Amino acid sequence: MRSKVVGSFEEAVAGVENGSSILVAGFGEPGTPHNLVEALYKQGASHLTLIANGAGQTREDGVITMGNLIEAKRVARVILAFTASTHPSRKTPLEYLNEAGEIEAQITPQGTLAERIRAGGAGIPAFFTPAGVGTEVTKGKEHREFGGRTYVMEEAITANYALIRCWKADSFGNLVFRRSQRNFNPIMAMAADCTLVEAEEIVEVGTLDPDLIHTSGIFVQRVVSIPDAGGRLEIPPLSLQKTAKNRP
Amino acid sequence: MRSKVVGSFEEAVAGVENGSSILVAGFGEPGTPHNLVEALYKQGASHLTLIANGAGQTREDGVITMGNLIEAKRVARVILAFTASTHPSRKTPLEYLNEAGEIEAQITPQGTLAERIRAGGAGIPAFFTPAGVGTEVTKGKEHREFGGRTYVMEEAITANYALIRCWKADSFGNLVFRRSQRNFNPIMAMAADCTLVEAEEIVEVGTLDPDLIHTSGIFVQRVVSIPDAGGRLEIPPLSLQKTAKNRP
């Protein structure tokens, strides 16, 4: 078995060209491929299209995010469920560039985003959903009734790359996610031509129970081990620090 | 936590009314809910719609199948990927009734069938697929081009009931399937209003790893333990006897 394991994050993102479309997984902290995003930031590709849940924030703890890529004007287009921060007072680089017309920002309901990606990974070019009907986000789109209810047609999303983070991977690229790390990861891995994975642990082929594998290795092209992760998070989870309650 | 476990197959299928639509999982032997099908046969409901991969065969080893329900004229309509046996010499009850015009038999490509069920479970009323374009099975259906390729629109399938077989269940209805037992089971469980499960083993709530659960208990209404199964198959697998090779 040829191994898909590469030696560094740099190697994992090698060859990402200007103009590439990139799915970036994660919901909050869990399952966010911070290391691959940082490697992409250093790699230099520009005119990117980013597809993710949100991509606005930059951080003050040194962790490189999609927000940094956007701030550096390396991103031409985003498709997101959040294109602005929830608090108008905390403006993100994306918002400034969006207001200045320097980036194309497509906003889409989160379930529609997830289903468009799932459709892309499933070879389904388009489907109908009730989400957003009667709102400005579905204006100009095709609507149709099924069973007396109105739905809007949405088209699939595929991309050149997906950036994925998992708990365990084997060298064939079979992936296991832990708890809410799963989120967009399995569907994004299916929708990309080239799926790049950062894994907290890489194990021998044959040691993962086939019934427990969340993403089949046939969807994965490159896997890289996160140094010093060993099943733990190498980056202090910001959301955890901010929101976990101090209770007795 | 209220338990969804019921005491018998009879109890599990109680209340299935005439005219019900029923998804029946299984592909070959694995994941086929033989005990629930037998209970449904004894229960007596008629004018049923059955949705399954295939439903033709009757067996000579005493195992009751959907073929027996069809033979007993309890089925008004089927949606299947196989409406006739592969060998014209072995005619099934479904074929005789279909030729006589006594049953409505809709044939659909297997992937379209799976995706229609998945769409039903996902609240997606319709989608486009390339399967069957240019063949007689998509005649009269709406076709449309996306990206220069022609697709056909297919509508979702939902049903009143799903008959499911799993390896392990907890009393909340969380399910784990073993190997190719999975097949149609998870998507059918999602597409039914009332999902009935026969489980080879029932375990305490909290003992199944949340990451390993293939079907969430929120999709499941009733679970029944297969007596004397204990993780093994209580019915001799016909396909196994027939096809496994006698090699040294």
Add this chain to the structure above:
Amino acid sequence: MSNSSKRLTRDLMAARIAAEFKDGWIVNLGVGMPTRCSDFLPEDREVILHAENGVIGYGRNATVAEATPYVVNGGAQPVLLTPVASIVHHADAFAIIRRGLLDVAVLGAYETAANGDFANWRINGRKGGGIGGAMDLAVGAKQVFLLLEHTTRDGLPRLLERCSLPLTASGVVTLVMTDLGLFEPTGSSFRLHEIAPGFTVDDVQQLTGAPILPTPDLREVTI
């Protein structure tokens, strides 16, 4: 307003709306105030919490000691799992929503209207916004409860005859909890079921952009 009038705390608002959850319900709690509800679930009832990221069956918010970076709710906050917990991916999490399995979605909002409309994703004049899962939840859940402050920072009403902001969904709101009381949109007015202690119906009417109709058995908000 009397001297004893004090708007309800966020915890009280969350606790009051959580008291509406019925036994066996599957509930989604939106980002912001709604996620607080998981700390106030009625102990005599079994309520299953569903999050957009695919966590089904989570429980209360985690303390710093309990928190792991692997388990977060729809607001990306660390939570604990309950024994019935299971995990699905994002597309399946929204399959559950669209399929209609949620008994209620509790959402935050900028505005809501007597006709059951609400707006929670974009402020007028601002480019971009944050929809998150709200549009899917609003049309998928059997009921939509809102948790919001009764007025803006500038003292303007958030409960209106018609929304002024771009809508999240039309005619779906069934219950509204603010820091002044518990309201039910009726089409042309808000029926006031419960009122914050120390406030009068007139107080509330003055801070509301639509007619307020107190129910005959109007009472103070209590948990």
Add this chain to the structure above:
Amino acid sequence: MSNSSKRLTRDLMAARIAAEFKDGWIVNLGVGMPTRCSDFLPEDREVILHAENGVIGYGRNATVAEATPYVVNGGAQPVLLTPVASIVHHADAFAIIRRGLLDVAVLGAYETAANGDFANWRINGRKGGGIGGAMDLAVGAKQVFLLLEHTTRDGLPRLLERCSLPLTASGVVTLVMTDLGLFEPTGSSFRLHEIAPGFTVDDVQQLTGAPILPTPDLREVTI
């Protein structure tokens, strides 16, 4: 036909088509003859077998002693898993197919034509049929190889100028293995690359319903 002419056995046909699999290919083997290929995979190449029921990375057919009722291929026959194996549900198994991840689908057929059409699901005059996964596989896989007997039980040709049976898909067949040789549909004819030992091109032409064009380097079928 000489005395030594004997049609190829099913195992030989399966082995010859399996020899076409390239290193790294993802392959689906259809019900019937094609599933035999898993017993003849080239040992110097890594081939991943995919089945409609969601088993990815299965290997050879199981012996009675090895078989378990939990692991079957697309023909519902017991098989063994390889170390890279993973399992998905039926909808995801077909997502893989439609997404275009399969390098080849090897299918059985009643008929095929020089224009790359084939038919394998319904016999004329018969009500109903068996499509299985064939229509999805035929339009999803990068290539379609067929494995079929060269003639019907009545001696009529199965390789034709145009199919007479309802099509499974149009213009998708890239290689055809019969018990008389290895053929490539070219649009108007079948290019004959390899021929069963003991048969002449004329022998094959007489049993074929479309023009046969032998390649200049025509050779005997060998594994």
